[in-house]
Amino acid sequence: MTNIYDSAYDLEKAIRESEEFQGLKQAYETVMADESAKTMFENFRTTQIELQEKQMQGQEISEEEVEQAKKVVELVQQHPDISNLMEQEQRLNVLINDVSKIITKPLEELYGAPEEQ
């Protein structure tokens, strides 16, 4: 019987050494090293989180806020370093979601098919 913690640390190491994580790390450091890119990215992230929190709390999001959010997205997408960072994040998200599905399979089988989220 393999130890769960040993397996978890092996997986952590595999994630850390993966091309996907290394690509994200480099993209993140590139953005963080450029003051104007850093500020733009952080504004974008803050706007995203604020809108998500409102949505989760069932608060109404005004047309103005939607417009403002769209503008911020358009702005960051035009910045090659930031759009690269977002692509790298997306890649790693796919990987982490796959991993999460794999390791929660025993629970899913036990409790039945999960409801659509």
Add this chain to the structure above:
Amino acid sequence: MTNIYDSAYDLEKAIRESEEFQGLKQAYETVMADESAKTMFENFRTTQIELQEKQMQGQEISEEEVEQAKKVVELVQQHPDISNLMEQEQRLNVLINDVSKIITKPLEELYGAPEEQ
């Protein structure tokens, strides 16, 4: 470089074969095999999920609902098979949380300490 998917499947196997998961499986099957315990447990779960959804959506939870929920909890805690199932669930949750912290460490290090949730 270890493959992430291989490591994830190893971890899944370790979870599936663990004492914690096997204990949960047995506790779950015991409750499901007893019609009245099954109904009681499912009522409890439904009440919990409804309250959680209300809370997440920022809806007010009435005093009556809180009282009702407390009664349902007291009821299930008195049922040995159900309280055993809840303990086994708690045990596996601790394990899964630990695993989750371990494998998200690279991301946490990259993005800095996570905000308190």
